[in-house]
Amino acid sequence: MEQGLIQIFGGTGRGKTSAAVGQGIKAASLGRSVVMIQFLKGSPQGEFDIIKRLEPEIKLFSFEKSEKCFEELNDDEKKEEIQNIRNGFNFAKKVLQTGECDLLILDEFLGLFDNKILGLEDLQELISAKNENTGIIMTGINVSDDICRCVDEITKLETVRFLKGESYASF
Numbered sequence: 001m002e003q004g005l006i007q008i009f010g011g012t013g014r015g016k017t018s019a020a021v022g023q024g025i026k027a028a029s030l031g032r033s034v035v036m037i038q039f040l041k042g043s044p045q046g047e048f049d050i051i052k053r054l055e056p057e058i059k060l061f062s063f064e065k066s067e068k069c070f071e072e073l074n075d076d077e078k079k080e081e082i083q084n085i086r087n088g089f090n091f092a093k094k095v096l097q098t099g100e101c102d103l104l105i106l107d108e109f110l111g112l113f114d115n116k117i118l119g120l121e122d123l124q125e126l127i128s129a130k131n132e133n134t135g136i137i138m139t140g141i142n143v144s145d146d147i148c149r150c151v152d153e154i155t156k157l158e159t160v161r162f163l164k165g166e167s168y169a170s171f
Contacts, residue, residue, distance in 0.1 A: 110140020
């Protein structure tokens, strides 16, 4: 695992967060510190309790207060959560500025651009806050051309379903 890379795990397929967590576990097993911040998923539920058991090597944060996903909120609730999300974004910048971790995982971060919570200038500001050895992994469905230009690697996850009798050779 190369240090200092800015990576995206994106696409419509399943497993983006799992892939990012896997990279976090790999980094932690090499003695590196990992911070993971979740966005747009609401306050963490039981599925991430296992990650909390990996502290202090992997630290998990979520700044959202609602238990519902962002898309399920009404307009007033969204306004409140946007402030919480911005606090999470500012925390991510602080983590990078202080060198608090070797790998920063920003889960569902790309959705912040889809929802117009962040803009390209915010991403550029975040990236400029990191030192050359700190890696960043961002997950999300949609990856714009502008975002692509800001990163080193993009892994596209796509779920492919085959029907009985179909050829797997085209895969």
